[in-house]
Amino acid sequence: MVSPTVSDRRKRVFIRTYGCQMNVYDSDRMADVLRPLGYDLSESAEQADLVVLNTCHIREKASEKVYSELGRLRALKLERREAGSDLTIAVAGCVAQAEGEEIARRQPAVDVVVGPQAYHRLPQLLAEVARKAALVRAGKRLPGAGVLDTEFPAESKFDHLPSPGSVRAGSAFLSIQEGCDKFCTFCVVPYTRGAEYSRPVSAILREARALVAKGAVELTLLGQNVNAYHGDAADGSTWSLARLLREIAEIDGLVRLRYTTSHPRDMDDDLIEAHGNVPQLMPYLHLPVQSGSDRILEAMNRGHGRDLFRRHVDRLRAVRPDLALSSDFIVGFPGESDSDFDDTMRLIDETGFASAFSFMYSRRPGTPGAALADQIPESVKAARLAALQALIGRQQHEFNRAKVGTTMPVLFAEAGRKPGQVLGKSPWLQSVYVDGSPSLVGRIVDVRLTDGYALSLTGQIATSLEDAA
Ligand code: SAM
Numbered sequence: 001m002v003s004p005t006v007s008d009r010r011k012r013v014f015i016r017t018y019g020c021q022m023n024v025y026d027s028d029r030m031a032d033v034l035r036p037l038g039y040d041l042s043e044s045a046e047q048a049d050l051v052v053l054n055t056c057h058i059r060e061k062a063s064e065k066v067y068s069e070l071g072r073l074r075a076l077k078l079e080r081r082e083a084g085s086d087l088t089i090a091v092a093g094c095v096a097q098a099e100g101e102e103i104a105r106r107q108p109a110v111d112v113v114v115g116p117q118a119y120h121r122l123p124q125l126l127a128e129v130a131r132k133a134a135l136v137r138a139g140k141r142l143p144g145a146g147v148l149d150t151e152f153p154a155e156s157k158f159d160h161l162p163s164p165g166s167v168r169a170g171s172a173f174l175s176i177q178e179g180c181d182k183f184c185t186f187c188v189v190p191y192t193r194g195a196e197y198s199r200p201v202s203a204i205l206r207e208a209r210a211l212v213a214k215g216a217v218e219l220t221l222l223g224q225n226v227n228a229y230h231g232d233a234a235d236g237s238t239w240s241l242a243r244l245l246r247e248i249a250e251i252d253g254l255v256r257l258r259y260t261t262s263h264p265r266d267m268d269d270d271l272i273e274a275h276g277n278v279p280q281l282m283p284y285l286h287l288p289v290q291s292g293s294d295r296i297l298e299a300m301n302r303g304h305g306r307d308l309f310r311r312h313v314d315r316l317r318a319v320r321p322d323l324a325l326s327s328d329f330i331v332g333f334p335g336e337s338d339s340d341f342d343d344t345m346r347l348i349d350e351t352g353f354a355s356a357f358s359f360m361y362s363r364r365p366g367t368p369g370a371a372l373a374d375q376i377p378e379s380v381k382a383a384r385l386a387a388l389q390a391l392i393g394r395q396q397h398e399f400n401r402a403k404v405g406t407t408m409p410v411l412f413a414e415a416g417r418k419p420g421q422v423l424g425k426s427p428w429l430q431s432v433y434v435d436g437s438p439s440l441v442g443r444i445v446d447v448r449l450t451d452g453y454a455l456s457l458t459g460q461i462a463t464s465l466e467d468a469a
């Protein structure tokens with residue numbers, strides 16, 4: 001049989017996810033697309049019939065990892081063939097989008113290359129792979145075995161995806177917006193994910209209700225520029241993120257609501273107000289600023305200066321005094337002087353962060369930043385990154401320590417590192433370890449914090465579990 005439509009034997013797919021939460025969401029949705037074809041999730045490539053690498057192109061290191069993983073998979077595929085079976089290899093995500101044909105050239109063992117806007121067509125692509133394999137077995141010579149789909153289809157993939165199946169330990173991601181029109185000069189996203197697109201309100205509400213019905217008590221709304229959301233509603237109006245958050249917060253059974261990733265330019269008054277009066281919205285906001293130097297922010301084409309960021313933080317803390325902030329920083333953007341970097345360190349010092357992601361600038365082919373003169377030596381970038389991470393690390397440790405002695409609701413996510421331990425997340429996304437049973441996973445339970453470390457806290461269950469049930 002050529003087509004991989006519903007099979008009499010369940011098959012196994014291993015999906016490896018690189019990069020951001022949007023990719024985690026896409027991987028879950030690919031699993032949803034593959035399930036009706038007979039694919040269950042596998043824990044490793046060795047046990048799988050199909051391997052999907054869902055890739056990230058944001059920094060050079062992230063995309064190079066993909067090629068080394070493909071080398072390993074090629075060896076596995078050859079072993080399988082010698083044993084008379086096969087392994088299908090698919091590359092999805094942003095490396096697939098950006099380097100489609102290059103992937104097929106560098107690694108001919110790859111069967112499918114599919115971009116982030118086209119993975120709803122995986123069933124057709126796998127059917128095409130199977131058709132080609134059958135022709136080859138019948139002795140036909142084909143110009144290339146791989147199948148490539150890196151179109152930005154006119155139809156939205158969301159209209160073609162099955163209803164979501166993935167709620168992990170009471171928590172789920174929900175993608176509401178994709179793509180980006182902002183063209184920061186360091187970033188590949190506008191090229192790999194395409195133009196900004198907001199899903200219609202009704203589709204999002206339907207998916208949110210379905211996820212809560214499947215047991216989600218926490219939803220994280222996702223978008224490359226999530227607060228640029230402007231979705232069409234059934235009555236012809238356009239909803240902002242704030243309006244959407246208020247509506248989703250009304251869903252019975254939903255306790256926690258988050259959104260990521262925001263851009264300072266799109267933090268409007270209504271959204272700031274929502275942090276003060278939507279109780280389900282968690283007191284934690286990831287708001288990337290990238291740099292504290294106005295000169296560098298301009299060269300990055302961020303469209304705002306440090307003052308706007310500081311004003312947003314002040315206003316957010318005025319409406320929600322316990323709000324904790326996280327951010328993204330890039331050090332060593334072309335032309336960044338010691339004094340620019342000092343401005344970034346000062347901004348961090350003045351603001352106070354509960355955590356942050358920080359990166360050395362990575363020169364990405366095709367972006368305006370890659371063509372700029374005055375690229376910064378790697379050694380300078382590394383020294384700046386170490387200094388910045390040390391400062392953030394001190395702030396994070398201080399933030400964690402300040403919670404010791406308090407009691408807070410924790411959503412338990414998985415078994416902890418030590419036997420008998422479970423790991424959960426605080427409202428501020430801190431990792432909290434307690435001694436307890438795996439039956440806590442997926443539940444929100446009050447915990448009294450006893451110790452605060454650099455990256456986590458420990459605590460004790462503070463309620464009788466019958467009360468918490
Ligand atoms: N849309 C978000 C925003 O505007 O801040 C960020 C999305 S991007 C996927 C995640 C983070 O990767 C960015 O905030 C930035 O800090 C980092 N990043 C993107 N391109 C980079 C590059 N060329 N080198 C280093 N870090 C980069």
Ligand code: SF4
Pocket residue numbers: 180181182183184187188189190224225263
């Ligand atoms: Fe990339 Fe800038 Fe768009 Fe964020 S806003 S995805 S950093 S181009």
